[in-house]
Amino acid sequence: MKRFPIPALEPGAALVPALRGLRPYVDLAEEGGPIHARVLALHAARMVSGRPMGLPFQGNPVAYLRRHLLLETRLEPYDCAEPEALPPHLRTPAWEHLCADVAGWHELPEEARPSVATLLVRLGFYRTVLRLIPEPDPAAIARGPATAALALTRANALYKATGPRAAKAALRVIDAVREHAPSPRQRTLAAVAALVHHARVSKDKAEVARRSQEILARRDDVLAGDDSDVVSQSALLRACSFGPFMSGDRETTALLLEECETLARQAPDHTEGLALLKAENLHAMLETRSREALWSGDWRLAQSRAQRLAEHDPLDSRVHRDLGYMTLEHVGAEAALPHFETAAWLGPPFTAVSWCLAGQCRHKIGDLPGALEAYLAGAAADPGSVTAVDGLVRTARELKDQALVRWGEERLHRLHRPAAPKTLKEGGRDEHP
Structure with missing residues (x-):
């Protein structure tokens, strides 16, 4: 040769x-x-x-x-x-x-x-x-837009580095920018950041509602007088929808998000940067509107919006994985399977978990050889995945493939972990971010 x-x-x-x-x-x-x-x-x-x-x-x-x-x-x-x-x-x-x-x-x-x-x-x-960025004080924040922006970035890094333990410290920095930043726009952007922080961390409904109303009352402060203003307004409305959402006010939530969507679609895109800015905001808007529809009990509308998101950002594996979860819950394993397989083919960071979910779907529809292949792919992507190896062992046992059963049982023994969840709904959600 x-x-x-x-x-x-x-x-x-x-x-x-x-x-x-x-x-x-x-x-x-x-x-x-x-x-x-x-x-x-x-x-x-x-x-x-x-x-x-x-x-x-x-x-x-x-x-x-x-x-x-x-x-x-x-x-x-x-x-x-x-x-x-x-x-x-x-x-x-x-x-x-x-x-x-x-x-x-x-x-x-x-x-x-x-x-x-x-x-x-x-x-x-x-x-x-x-x-690189020292703990900011009010005088430093007020000195100029760059120092105020650095303070917000430091707050974000602090929270990401240490998690909930740093929530109060990060919020103090954000609130300092909200009070002392040199421009109304930066103060409003900091107010939006504080609102999102309260909605996701403290989950204080009254505080989130109060902050949402305050920001909406001065929504024009976010304008910079350039082509990015439409996206800034759209993002502000999406953040402020946390207020009525957490209070259970579906009508106001829908009204805010409808205006958010209108602005998102109207945003200019005549330069590379503006086109990407618009695309990013459309992604966030479609994701939020899909969740809004689920919250309202209209899973068909939620799935339609999630499908539009997958078409808008087709190379994002998380989008396809999440569409698979929604389809699995409301339609069934056969319909969910292509979404999980697409997420797996797109690669990290959800390769292993997506192959596991594809394996569970194939097992449920009776395709045992296909399920075994999916679990093998999941185990190859993440050798530490208990879900993949456990599914492989169970499927290999049904197919009477004793060599794979022995290999999988030995692997499970070495992993020294509890048995993996065996239901479609439980399996795999927490193995990756």
């Missing part, structure tokens, strides 16, 4: 099949992908060009997303606690630029620092942000 030489791969080439479009989270290289990854890549490009972002992107990736991606893909050489700790031979030009900005932080122009800090938070380098 004739053998052909295998050419050497470029540094980082192995990341493409492992991470697909999520490569920017690992080395800041542009690879397309879901909307949130393209936003990250745009932040990196703006940093390299020296142009401040200047657009009110809202995305806030799940804490330590980069680390979860590296764990699932077993790309340990890329794991680092600080950007500068990434080995030089693995760095892209954008990553080198980030390292230089971190090393020369105090020499950076003040207006360039917020973009770098935002990029660090999106990459999960929270400790780096806390090291």
